Amino acid sequence: MPFTYLRRENARAAGAALPAGERRHASPGPEPPVLELIGVGKTFGKTTPLAALADVSLRVSRGESVAIVGPSGSGKTTLLRCINFLVPYDTGRILVNGRLIGYREHRGRLVPDTEQRVNDIRKRIGMVFQRFNLFPHRTVLGNLLEGPLYVLKVPRPQAVERAKAALERVGLTDKIDAYPAQLSGGQQQRVAIARALCMEPELMLFDEVTSALDPELVGEVLAVIRRLAQQGMTMVIVTHEMAFARDVADRVVFMEAGRVVVDHRTAEFFARPATPRIEAFLSRFAVPGGAG
Ligand SMILES: Nc1ncnc2c1ncn2[C@@H]1O[C@H](COP(=O)(O)OP(=O)(O)OP(=O)(O)O)[C@@H](O)[C@H]1O
Numbered sequence: 001m002p003f004t005y006l007r008r009e010n011a012r013a014a015g016a017a018l019p020a021g022e023r024r025h026a027s028p029g030p031e032p033p034v035l036e037l038i039g040v041g042k043t044f045g046k047t048t049p050l051a052a053l054a055d056v057s058l059r060v061s062r063g064e065s066v067a068i069v070g071p072s073g074s075g076k077t078t079l080l081r082c083i084n085f086l087v088p089y090d091t092g093r094i095l096v097n098g099r100l101i102g103y104r105e106h107r108g109r110l111v112p113d114t115e116q117r118v119n120d121i122r123k124r125i126g127m128v129f130q131r132f133n134l135f136p137h138r139t140v141l142g143n144l145l146e147g148p149l150y151v152l153k154v155p156r157p158q159a160v161e162r163a164k165a166a167l168e169r170v171g172l173t174d175k176i177d178a179y180p181a182q183l184s185g186g187q188q189q190r191v192a193i194a195r196a197l198c199m200e201p202e203l204m205l206f207d208e209v210t211s212a213l214d215p216e217l218v219g220e221v222l223a224v225i226r227r228l229a230q231q232g233m234t235m236v237i238v239t240h241e242m243a244f245a246r247d248v249a250d251r252v253v254f255m256e257a258g259r260v261v262v263d264h265r266t267a268e269f270f271a272r273p274a275t276p277r278i279e280a281f282l283s284r285f286a287v288p289g290g291a292g
């Protein structure tokens with residue numbers, strides 16, 4: 001994967017508006033992927049087993065944004081939940097920065113890992129869901145301090161600094177003392193993103209983060225994610241927003257029935273749909289501006 005090229009392309013797409021210090025470029029040497037899935041499988045149910053994931057392999061390099069798209073029930077959410085081991089996968093391996101998540105090798109076999117080690121890896125993976133899950137009885141600051149103070153044991157002054165920096169990144173500095181109920185859905189979702197950023201994640205996972213929002217609030221949340229991509233955050237983004245995927249992602253993965261059907265560079269994915277199924281899927285979304 002010509003990773004350095006991808007970042008340059010992305011920086012170009014971002015326009016020249018970014019301050020130079022905010023651009024992060026790939027180092028030229030080979031680097032292990034931030035995320036690697038090797039032949040991952042997950043089956044739900046015993047009496048009528050359903051393969052939610054089958055032989056899924058995927059690599060995401062530092063600074064890459066990968067969009068996962070596909071029909072409902074194709075396994076997108078299950079894939080994200082396996083990555084931070086909220087759902088234990090049955091077969092294959094998932095490595096985050098080279099560390100196996102959920103299992104450890106013992107005499108050539110995989111055995112379940114300790115809760116402690118799973119949590120250690122999970123801490124560095126930010127996940128943002130469709131529903132924001134903010135603590136309703138805490139202010140924005142209170143929500144943002146929770147993880148750094150109690151999970152990462154960051155001293156309070158540094159945790160507050162992190163929270164302020166994260167709020168600035170999502171454009172909500174003025175809402176630091178507000179309660180979630182005093183914010184719009186879009187603002188709450190941006191706080192949820194800020195909360196994930198406070199953990200200084202190595203990888204961010206987004207699952208349909210705009211699908212519960214009123215249409216006029218979608219843009220502000222997508223703008224925050226776009227900016228994170230421009231700043232070099234490594235991200236896996238499950239989305240039904242095709243124009244957004246085309247704009248932000250370096251690659252697009254199309255899933256169907258638990259399998260990765262294609263994993264293509266974004267321009268190619270949209271310019272030349274690889275299968276009639278993908279073409280039909282894309283035709284349901286009016287992606288403005290033509291291909292690529
Ligand atoms: N906890 C579970 N128990 C049983 N079956 C499950 C569970 N979670 C997911 N599934 C099944 O696994 C398949 C994949 O579901 P998943 O939620 O990953 O799809 P998705 O691609 O995210 O769909 P959507 O676009 O609707 O969010 C579906 O058939 C679903 O019913």
Ligand SMILES: [Mg+2]
Pocket residue numbers: 076077078208
């Ligand atoms: Mg889903």
